[in-house]
Amino acid sequence: MAVYTDVAFVDLELLLTRYDIGTARSFKGIAEGVENSNFILQTDHGSFILTLYEKRVSASDLPFFIALLKHLAARGIRCPVPQKARDGADWVTVNGKPAAILSWLDGLSLQHPDRAHCAAAGAALAELHEAGHDFPLVRANSLGLADWSKLATATQSRAGSVHPGLSEIVLSSLADLQSSWPHNLRRGIIHADLFPDNVLFMDGAVSGLIDFYFACNDFYAYDLAVMLNAWCFESDGTYNVANGGSLIAAYRERRTLDAAEIAALPVLAAGAALRFLLTRLNDWLDHDPSARVRPKDPREFAKRLMFHRQVRSAEEYGL
Amino acid sequence: MAVYTDVAFVDLELLLTRYDIGTARSFKGIAEGVENSNFILQTDHGSFILTLYEKRVSASDLPFFIALLKHLAARGIRCPVPQKARDGADWVTVNGKPAAILSWLDGLSLQHPDRAHCAAAGAALAELHEAGHDFPLVRANSLGLADWSKLATATQSRAGSVHPGLSEIVLSSLADLQSSWPHNLRRGIIHADLFPDNVLFMDGAVSGLIDFYFACNDFYAYDLAVMLNAWCFESDGTYNVANGGSLIAAYRERRTLDAAEIAALPVLAAGAALRFLLTRLNDWLDHDPSARVRPKDPREFAKRLMFHRQVRSAEEYGL
Numbered sequence: 001m002a003v004y005t006d007v008a009f010v011d012l013e014l015l016l017t018r019y020d021i022g023t024a025r026s027f028k029g030i031a032e033g034v035e036n037s038n039f040i041l042q043t044d045h046g047s048f049i050l051t052l053y054e055k056r057v058s059a060s061d062l063p064f065f066i067a068l069l070k071h072l073a074a075r076g077i078r079c080p081v082p083q084k085a086r087d088g089a090d091w092v093t094v095n096g097k098p099a100a101i102l103s104w105l106d107g108l109s110l111q112h113p114d115r116a117h118c119a120a121a122g123a124a125l126a127e128l129h130e131a132g133h134d135f136p137l138v139r140a141n142s143l144g145l146a147d148w149s150k151l152a153t154a155t156q157s158r159a160g161s162v163h164p165g166l167s168e169i170v171l172s173s174l175a176d177l178q179s180s181w182p183h184n185l186r187r188g189i190i191h192a193d194l195f196p197d198n199v200l201f202m203d204g205a206v207s208g209l210i211d212f213y214f215a216c217n218d219f220y221a222y223d224l225a226v227m228l229n230a231w232c233f234e235s236d237g238t239y240n241v242a243n244g245g246s247l248i249a250a251y252r253e254r255r256t257l258d259a260a261e262i263a264a265l266p267v268l269a270a271g272a273a274l275r276f277l278l279t280r281l282n283d284w285l286d287h288d289p290s291a292r293v294r295p296k297d298p299r300e301f302a303k304r305l306m307f308h309r310q311v312r313s314a315e316e317y318g319l
Numbered sequence: 320m321a322v323y324t325d326v327a328f329v330d331l332e333l334l335l336t337r338y339d340i341g342t343a344r345s346f347k348g349i350a351e352g353v354e355n356s357n358f359i360l361q362t363d364h365g366s367f368i369l370t371l372y373e374k375r376v377s378a379s380d381l382p383f384f385i386a387l388l389k390h391l392a393a394r395g396i397r398c399p400v401p402q403k404a405r406d407g408a409d410w411v412t413v414n415g416k417p418a419a420i421l422s423w424l425d426g427l428s429l430q431h432p433d434r435a436h437c438a439a440a441g442a443a444l445a446e447l448h449e450a451g452h453d454f455p456l457v458r459a460n461s462l463g464l465a466d467w468s469k470l471a472t473a474t475q476s477r478a479g480s481v482h483p484g485l486s487e488i489v490l491s492s493l494a495d496l497q498s499s500w501p502h503n504l505r506r507g508i509i510h511a512d513l514f515p516d517n518v519l520f521m522d523g524a525v526s527g528l529i530d531f532y533f534a535c536n537d538f539y540a541y542d543l544a545v546m547l548n549a550w551c552f553e554s555d556g557t558y559n560v561a562n563g564g565s566l567i568a569a570y571r572e573r574r575t576l577d578a579a580e581i582a583a584l585p586v587l588a589a590g591a592a593l594r595f596l597l598t599r600l601n602d603w604l605d606h607d608p609s610a611r612v613r614p615k616d617p618r619e620f621a622k623r624l625m626f627h628r629q630v631r632s633a634e635e636y637g638l
Binding site for chain 2: 027
């Protein structure tokens with residue numbers, strides 16, 4: 001959550017000459033985003049987000065993300081819609097960085113979702129999966145099983161400094177997951193990062209899904225496993241089975257989960273916990289003191305990982 | 320520029336029950352402010368800023384700042400206006416921090432102001448000084464001459480690590496300023512931090528002045544000296560006499576500068592340069608790696624300080 005690249009008034013004026021979205025009334029950097037620079041841009045035509053894509057989003061992936069947002073929006077998903085420049089371009093270059101102007105979405109994200117919020121978010125995930133089923137482009141998951149090994153190796157010698165025994169937890173979990181990871185689950189476009197931060201609510205209903213920059217092709221049920229990790233744990237680390245049950249039930253009202261997906265849920269949930277544990281651990285250990293973000297504590301995902309490893313069947317998630 | 324204290328949805332909902340400003344439509348942390356946490360709050364009544372006052376703004380100073388903004392707004396200065404809670408309170412407590420909801424101001428701040436912008440900003444400063452002349456509360460400048468000595472002492476042993484010879488520059492400048500600092504210039508409410516960041520423009524005209532959290536009672540001409548430092552240097556470090564001349568001339572069209580103020584301008588400008596040099600140096604040396612701000616480079620103000628120390632008369636500023 002930060003602004004990495006400043007955009008001067010003159011750059012903004014120049015940028016707006018390339019679009020049909022009015023003249024600027026205000027422009028402020030916002031404390032949000034996965035290592036992108038984000039700005040709220042208000043013009044006499046309305047509100048927009050300007051995103052400058054920084055190191056974690058590669059320019060070669062931008063056509064995928066932009067096309068995905070357009071595809072999903074066309075199918076009724078409330079997601080940011082890339083605005084076209086006058087020359088037809090979906091994205092441009094600002095201060096040397098790829099950049100896009102996206103539609104603004106009203107709504108607020110929740111830090112403490114309740115059962116009803118979890119149900120609404122689970123339903124939104126099912127709708128997202130349905131809407132993406134005929135999207136023609138493909139992007140591999142850049143934070144899948146093979147990448148976890150690399151992150152585990154990179155952090156192994158220092159993991160113990162974050163929490164005693166953490167290196168052993170990571171290595172044994174990774175070994176387990178490598179032998180138990182499913183191969184033949186149904187797959188398609190997933191969000192892969194649908195944390196409460198990335199779901200906007202208005203009056204109790206989902207008003208928007210944002211931050212699609214981890215979206216990729218992977219198991220649909222893995223997306224659900226990410227959400228169980230992100231939405232269904234209390235701050236004391238315990239799993240909230242009522243929230244989890246609501247989330248899964250609302251998903252299943254819109255999309256079936258088959259027997260293989262249900263059976264795989266504990267393994268997928270452990271994998272999702274390990275994925276966030278490892279990226280947070282890596283960010284924590286390699287934190288650049290001059291960066292404008294405070295790294296997130298990896299330890300809460302270590303707890304969640306331990307929980308999932310002792311889950312015997314998906315019923316324990318409230319299914 | 321950052322968000323130091325997160326505000327959860329439930330905290331926001333609770334906060335809004337205390338105000339008559341509508342229901343929340345969106346809420347985002349913004350990358351702005353002097354070590355405060357700032358959020359854009361959009362409701363069905365309009366746009367607002369929620370500010371949580373962090374360590375640099377003491378709660379005991381809040382009544383001064385709040386009353387000042389109301390006083391200035393009542394006299395036509397376009398500044399953020401504190402919104403009253405239903406119970407009449409001008410500020411409240413959010414997550415243990417003093418907090419205020421302020422009106423939103425349209426406009427954009429400029430990184431590269433030209434002559435016309437400098438003139439508009441100089442005129443706005445004069446209007447601010449006029450509007451504040453009958454403000455009854457008093458706040459001492461917490462970053463005045465006496466405080467520079469403390470900051471110089473705190474940074475002395477490490478200043479050379481930032482730039483060779485910097486400690487000597489600071490100490491000799493401080494000694495000079497202590498002997499030459501004026502005593503009897505006209506004084507009143509000054510902004511004390513009117514950098515381009517804190518002046519919003521729309522269609523070439525000033526649409527708002529923001530960030531009054533250094534405002535205090537001090538020499539009016541010192542405020543002008545701060546602006547000469549903040550608005551009138553090129554990125555290569557040279558003074559832009561056209562910009563400076565425009566800024567001063569526009570100020571003088573609205574408020575006279577007397578002979579003592581004009582004569583003191585080089586000393587005041589050197590003092591202002593030293594003030595920003597020292598606070599930036601201190602932030603640079605004591606930067607907390609977990610903080611969400613990147614400290615600003617102090618060296619550009621060392622250059623400006625050296626420039627002011629060789630200025631012989633205010634005419635060299637374009638007067």
